[in-house]
Amino acid sequence: MMTDEEFESEQLELSLLETLDHVLTRGLVLAGEITISVADIDLIFVGLNVVLTSIETAHEVLGARAQRGLDMQQRALTPVAPEAAPVSDTEGESR
Amino acid sequence: MATFERGDERREETENRKQMSGHKQKRKDETESQTNEQGFYVYCVGARAALESLFDAALPAAMEADARLELIADDALAAVCSAVSLADYGEEALQARLHDATWTALRALRHERVVEHFARRASVVPLRFGTIYLARGGVEQMLAERRAELQGIIERLRGREEWGVNVYCDRAKLLTQIVLLSPRLRELSEQAARATPGQSYLLQKKIEALRADETRAAARRTSNEIERELARVSAGVARLRVLKDEASEHGDAVVKFAFLVARARFDDFRAAAERLAEAHAPAGYKLELTGPWPAYNFAGGG
Numbered sequence: 248m249m250t251d252e253e254f255e256s257e258q259l260e261l262s263l264l265e266t267l268d269h270v271l272t273r274g275l276v277l278a279g280e281i282t283i284s285v286a287d288i289d290l291i292f293v294g295l296n297v298v299l300t301s302i303e304t305a306h307e308v309l310g311a312r313a314q315r316g317l318d319m320q321q322r323a324l325t326p327v328a329p330e331a332a333p334v335s336d337t338e339g340e341s342r
Numbered sequence: 343m344a345t346f347e348r349g350d351e352r353r354e355e356t357e358n359r360k361q362m363s364g365h366k367q368k369r370k371d372e373t374e375s376q377t378n379e380q381g382f383y384v385y386c387v388g389a390r391a392a393l394e395s396l397f398d399a400a401l402p403a404a405m406e407a408d409a410r411l412e413l414i415a416d417d418a419l420a421a422v423c424s425a426v427s428l429a430d431y432g433e434e435a436l437q438a439r440l441h442d443a444t445w446t447a448l449r450a451l452r453h454e455r456v457v458e459h460f461a462r463r464a465s466v467v468p469l470r471f472g473t474i475y476l477a478r479g480g481v482e483q484m485l486a487e488r489r490a491e492l493q494g495i496i497e498r499l500r501g502r503e504e505w506g507v508n509v510y511c512d513r514a515k516l517l518t519q520i521v522l523l524s525p526r527l528r529e530l531s532e533q534a535a536r537a538t539p540g541q542s543y544l545l546q547k548k549i550e551a552l553r554a555d556e557t558r559a560a561a562r563r564t565s566n567e568i569e570r571e572l573a574r575v576s577a578g579v580a581r582l583r584v585l586k587d588e589a590s591e592h593g594d595a596v597v598k599f600a601f602l603v604a605r606a607r608f609d610d611f612r613a614a615a616e617r618l619a620e621a622h623a624p625a626g627y628k629l630e631l632t633g634p635w636p637a638y639n640f641a642g643g644g
């Protein structure tokens with residue numbers, strides 16, 4: 248059996264991969280003066296899954312999503328109202 | 343964490359210096375001359391009035407700590423942007439950065455955080471990660487040139503959000519089910535039980551092949567049904583690629599969809615998804631609903 252921690256880490260990793268897949272390979276492409284091409288991204292994609300679980304931002308962004316995600320199997324079927332999500336910045340970056 | 347990140351970037355710098363010392367002098371000069379120049383990273387595009395009103399409230403952090411989010415507008419449209427140093431985001435520098443998975447993933451998540459913030463509050467077109475203009479004028483020109491297209495997408499996405507539906511299956515359970523459901527497989531299994539060892543071996547081979555075929559066919563039927571049923575209660579559907587080795591505690595990923603769902607119809611959508619999850623659970627399928635996402639898969643042009 249997986250420990251809670253392992254489970255959480257695996258969930259985060261999957262959720263992270265899914266998020267990155269959205270952000271890196273979907274969305275409207277505009278001809279910016281500098282753009283990142285998909286080919287470059289596929290190259291880096293390979294190494295991503297291991298490195299990332301310790302990043303604070305990942306927890307922040309994905310944690311918010313996990314709360315809203317609905318897992319049919321567990322019947323955790325109460326989505327958090329989108330507008331209720333607070334804007335936080337745990338990285339402590341100045342704005 | 344700020345500490346982690348700073349340490350990480352210091353390390354990157356050291357490595358860059360190491361690499362650079364081995365390069366030609368010309369390249370070094372080029373890199374240095376770019377250091378103080380700025381570009382504009384674009385996150386998403388929306389109606390100017392709607393976005394302007396959101397700038398009165400708290401905003402998420404921008405791509406880099408030294409710049410805030412800002413709007414660059416043209417007529418009725420505006421783009422959410424932030425200044426980035428071309429020392430990091432210039433063409434050449436960026437290629438090097440992108441090979442650092444941590445650097446890239448962190449920026450991709452920041453992009454996501456910004457787009458999510460606006461997508462929850464207004465109809466916006468989410469851009470793919472990594473669109474940079476060298477000057478404000480470039481962004482303005484893009485907004486002007488693509489006005490009709492962008493406005494069309496903004497209207498299409500209004501009041502809607504993207505939901506992901508991932509279908510997983512427990513292969514072992516599905517294989518067992520297939521034998522119970524397929525008369526042909528049952529027949530072969532019974533023959534194999536009665537056969538001589540030699541015949542039985544050949545029959546087993548045949549059974550395995552047939553089982554694999556029928557399992558694939560069953561998974562395809564289930565996927566199609568889920569797509570069809572959920573498409574009825576949504577405004578758009580896209581099949582997504584299944585990332586390699588994408589197994590979870592739910593089993594192996596069979597198929598992944600993105601649906602564009604009106605907020606007002608989300609309860610219907612969820613109810614339909616629940617019904618499907620229940621109907622297919624005995625055969626080893628699990629449905630996972632993720633979201634709401636900014637409508638990355640319905641932003642057109644991708």
